[in-house]
Amino acid sequence: MKTKKHRGSFMLRFMVFGFSIAVGVLTFWLLGYIIQDINRVKGPDYNQMLEVGLPQTLQDERESLAAELVDLKQQIESTEQRRRLTAQTTKDSQQTINQLLELKRNADQNETSLSEDQQQALTDSLQLFLSNQSQTQTLNSELSNLNDELNDVKEKQRQNAAAITRASRPIEDEYEELYEQHQWKLAAYKLGMLIPLLLVCGWLFVRQAGGTYAVLVYAISGAVALRVLLVMHDHFPAIYFKYILIVLSLAIATGVLVRLLRLVAKPSRDWLLRQYSEAYANFFCPICDFPIQRGPLKFAVWTRRSLKKHTPVPLDGSTATPDQPYTCPCCETSLFQTCEKCGGVRHSLLPACEKCGDVRENNVEPPVSA
Structure with missing residues (x-):
């Protein structure tokens, strides 16, 4: 006799469902950490390949031009600062000269003359103004030369960058090829770890389908299968x-x-037993789905859609009829028969008699077609 399976209480089923999800998530998480460790395998280094593959003269020229450019920018900034200071000094001198000239005009109008100190200040201010003007012109000329040199260095940098680009194209092609090989290698490492797990899970899935540990196998198998799909998505074109x-x-x-x-x-025995029990419970023939019209439902009419809305037929002593064997009038299948042990009427396609409990295993078998 087949061992009966116990469903357990609602709380127990809920805990089994929750811990199954937890096992699946933790398995997926664990495999993710393993894949992250595999990703740490070093691949080709593009900068190192450039350093080795580029001509040394181009690299030296690039570094020299970069240093020269920085130096020129510093010189231009320093010269700009000197020119700003000189311009400020020139502006102050010009204001002093204007004030002294105003004093001289007033003195001429009053027929007087400037003092010796004022005359000397006017002379010094004029000399300083002229000197600053000359220095400003010199600084402007120096700035112009520095800017010309800066433009030349930038042009040389552009030419050097173009030469490096041309020289680095074969290196880029080689790097892309090596990088693609490295990605395939990582994919091989990951799938080499995941595929055996997936095969084991597939074997357990088949062996434990409907078994005691089926939920555990389903959770782990789902996590492994999802991780395999993600690895394939990451590495395969x-x-x-x-x-x-x-x-x-x-x-x-x-x-x-x-x-x-x-x-x-x-069909398996469990499948047939589930199908037969559901059909009997809904008053339909388990074989052809014809309504079972017996007892108080002998003259009733219903369908699967209207079954839930059907009003139960009340029973009392005057209308009750004795239970009798019943055969489906559509497919000729015996649905209710006399029990050999107690003489009562039992379900023909279910294993146990509801009155005496007599069990007949051969009842739950697909009927042979005539």
Whole structure:
């Protein structure tokens, strides 16, 4: 006799469901950390390849031009600062000269003359103004030369950058090839770790389907399968990943369909028992789905859609009829028969008699077609 499976209480089922999700999430998390460690495997270094592959003369020229450019910018900034100070000094001298000239005009109008100190200040201010003007012109000329040198250095930098770009193209091609090889290597490492786990999970999935540890296997298998898909998405080109995903989905759908077709052709005992019990509970023939019209429902009419709205028929002593064997008038299947042990009427397609408990295992079998 087959061992009965206990569903357990609601709280127990809820805890099993919750811990199954936790196991799946933790498994997915653990595999993610392992994949992160695999990603730490060093690949090609582009900067190092440039340093080795580029001509040394171009590298030296680039560094020299960069240093020269920095030096010229500092010189231009210093000269600009000196010119600003000189311009300020020139402006102050000009204001002093204007004030002294105003004093001289007033003295001429009053027929007087400037004092010796004022005359000397006017002379000194004129000399300082002329000197600052000369220095400003010199600084402007120096700034112009520095800017010309800066433009020359920038032009040399552009030429050097163009030469480096031309020289680095083969290095970039080599780097891209090495990087692609490195990505395939990482994918091989990851899938080499994940595929065996996926195969083991697939084997357990088949062996434990409907078993005691089925939920645990489902949780771990789902986590491993999802991680495999993510690794393939990260490393496989989109066009390849698209076809791989479609082929895998097609294989899974085909496998499920084949299993369902086998289940229809040769249903298992548990499947038949579930189908028969649901049909009996809803007053439909388990074989052809024809309504079971017996007892108080002999003259009632219902469908699966209207079954829930159907009002139960009340029973009393005057209208109750004795329970009798019953055969489906549509498919000729015996649905209720006399129990050999107690003489009462029992369900023909269920294993136990509801009156005496007599068990007949061969009841739950698909009926043979005539």
